[in-house]
Amino acid sequence: MTKTTETTGYNERLEQKLAKIFAGGQQKYHEKMKESNKLFVRDRLKLLFDDEHYAEDGRFANVEAEDLPADGVVTAIGKVNGETVCVMANDSTVKAGSWGSRTVEKIIRIQETAEKMQVPMLYLVDSAGARITDQLDMFPNRRGAGKIFHNQVRMSGMVPQVCLLFGPSAAGGAYIPAFCDIVIMVDGNASMYLGSPRMAEKVIGEKVTLEEMGGARMHCTVSGVGDVLVATEEEAISEARRYLQNFPANFAIKPEKIEAKAAKAGRSLEAIIPENQNAPFDMYELIDQLVDEGSFFDIKKLFAGELITGIARIDGQVVGILANQPKVKGGVLFGDSADKGAKFINLCDAFSIPLLFLADVPGFMIGTKVERAGIIRHGAKFIAAMSSATVPKISVIVRKAYGAGLYAMAGPAFEPDVCIALPTAQIAVMGPEAAVNAVYSNKIEAIEDPKERLQYVQQKHQEYKEEIDIYRLASELIIDEIVAPHQLRSVLSQRLSFYETKDLPLPYRKHPIYPV
Amino acid sequence: MKELKASMAGTVLNVLAAEGEAVSAGQAVLTIESMKMEIPIEAEFGGKVEKIHVEVGGFVNEGDLLLTVGE
Numbered sequence: 001m002t003k004t005t006e007t008t009g010y011n012e013r014l015e016q017k018l019a020k021i022f023a024g025g026q027q028k029y030h031e032k033m034k035e036s037n038k039l040f041v042r043d044r045l046k047l048l049f050d051d052e053h054y055a056e057d058g059r060f061a062n063v064e065a066e067d068l069p070a071d072g073v074v075t076a077i078g079k080v081n082g083e084t085v086c087v088m089a090n091d092s093t094v095k096a097g098s099w100g101s102r103t104v105e106k107i108i109r110i111q112e113t114a115e116k117m118q119v120p121m122l123y124l125v126d127s128a129g130a131r132i133t134d135q136l137d138m139f140p141n142r143r144g145a146g147k148i149f150h151n152q153v154r155m156s157g158m159v160p161q162v163c164l165l166f167g168p169s170a171a172g173g174a175y176i177p178a179f180c181d182i183v184i185m186v187d188g189n190a191s192m193y194l195g196s197p198r199m200a201e202k203v204i205g206e207k208v209t210l211e212e213m214g215g216a217r218m219h220c221t222v223s224g225v226g227d228v229l230v231a232t233e234e235e236a237i238s239e240a241r242r243y244l245q246n247f248p249a250n251f252a253i254k255p256e257k258i259e260a261k262a263a264k265a266g267r268s269l270e271a272i273i274p275e276n277q278n279a280p281f282d283m284y285e286l287i288d289q290l291v292d293e294g295s296f297f298d299i300k301k302l303f304a305g306e307l308i309t310g311i312a313r314i315d316g317q318v319v320g321i322l323a324n325q326p327k328v329k330g331g332v333l334f335g336d337s338a339d340k341g342a343k344f345i346n347l348c349d350a351f352s353i354p355l356l357f358l359a360d361v362p363g364f365m366i367g368t369k370v371e372r373a374g375i376i377r378h379g380a381k382f383i384a385a386m387s388s389a390t391v392p393k394i395s396v397i398v399r400k401a402y403g404a405g406l407y408a409m410a411g412p413a414f415e416p417d418v419c420i421a422l423p424t425a426q427i428a429v430m431g432p433e434a435a436v437n438a439v440y441s442n443k444i445e446a447i448e449d450p451k452e453r454l455q456y457v458q459q460k461h462q463e464y465k466e467e468i469d470i471y472r473l474a475s476e477l478i479i480d481e482i483v484a485p486h487q488l489r490s491v492l493s494q495r496l497s498f499y500e501t502k503d504l505p506l507p508y509r510k511h512p513i514y515p516v
Numbered sequence: 517m518k519e520l521k522a523s524m525a526g527t528v529l530n531v532l533a534a535e536g537e538a539v540s541a542g543q544a545v546l547t548i549e550s551m552k553m554e555i556p557i558e559a560e561f562g563g564k565v566e567k568i569h570v571e572v573g574g575f576v577n578e579g580d581l582l583l584t585v586g587e
Contacts, residue, residue, distance in 0.1 A: 278552055278553050278554050279554060280553070280554060280555065280556060326553070327556070329523055329524050329550075329555060330524075330550060330551055330553030330554070330555045331553070332524065332550070332551045332553065334524075362551040362552060362553050363551060365524065365525075365551065366551070367525045367577075367578075368577075369525060369577060369578045369579075370578075431552050433552050434552055
């Protein structure tokens, strides 16, 4: 019997084309991927989506070129945690994942789909950058690469945008991660840079390795462009899925409550918090006692560790936590921690995630080094972001909250829905030692007898402590509530549920002048 | 040989390691007092302390060399 029906012929042709597209680039590039523990783009997508199935647009892009399957990018729509998401994923087996005109058009179109459907947009990046030979078709035009970034900015705060960085993200392409809400980077493989080490050597004469200049670890610890450092691609994908569990599909929807879990077993808050205001302790241990076990998603864990920022659940309710970490740099706020706090607040506020501030802060850093680095304008970013957030804001004064540190951590003047103090709280312009020194230094120096001098100083410390006594502040209605540390978790859970309906109109104007 | 540098400006409150002593990554080797806080400085890497470059009571600025640690 002969196979002569036209239908069979059509289908065979289609299947041949599809087989070629699904195979990606040349075998040698697949092997190279394997050697560096990288997955093929379609295997990444199988891991990402719930049921390994997804709908793909522009699959036949550049099919006539024969050697450019899908034109080096897969653009797809599928389900993650049961919710629809849009994805663009570079195929680095095809011309190193570089962008031609159709690559760019596909990315723009999937972004437009995400915006129309009002669903999260994920960027799985592994790309050498522009195909310079194709530049006129993909770089400067109206629907060129610039449009990708324009779309990202437009969609920011509308739908969640997540970047998973598996390989390089070079030159202009490095702005894809920069405009995302969060960037997850694979240690050893992911990198971001505007100019490659080779270009740096040629243009400015610097000799540097890729890892030093733009490696995942550098970006997650030093530059702060990366948010989450992971060891493998599988981990990157599971972290992205875990992150998205906390978010609604778009800004108009509130995040869902999930099943409550108990906090991790551990020491009581009473045992964790040292009485001496100046002694360090580990704020992570305290957070563990407040949140549902295993729910804390740390953002920028390795960057500016003096401020912890992460999303968690308390009795199943989502909450964004900002907490000073006394163990790192004394919990003092720096320019980097201010940037970190500002971006985190913007993220939570955009997607209706209430904010919880856990204050134990000696203030913003002082000295020549930080002033020259512009700590005032960095601090202003943090305070502005906190001040303009309209989601429920709960401020907890754990221990000290001095100076502008109190302001940054949603102190009473910034309209937190409640300002709760633990009995260990101490609110003041500055700590007792610094304050007594500032006010009485002439008098102290004038006392010649050392014993008498010490007595005088101690007496002044005592008076100062009485003046800033937390019950006095509660009596003056500066703080709203004093809570026993072991009751804090249940108090927070209750408050979060009471504030669910918060609805604050935005001031009438175009937008503020952001202090950047 | 690796260098441990000050993460912030402050005064050296105490030195917890001695020259010639073996230290491990994460071990507190120094305390800096800054902004009235006691700030433990942990070794970022293990090795033998070759030289301590600061003394108790001295001021260190951010980025100043504190210790050199050998293999």
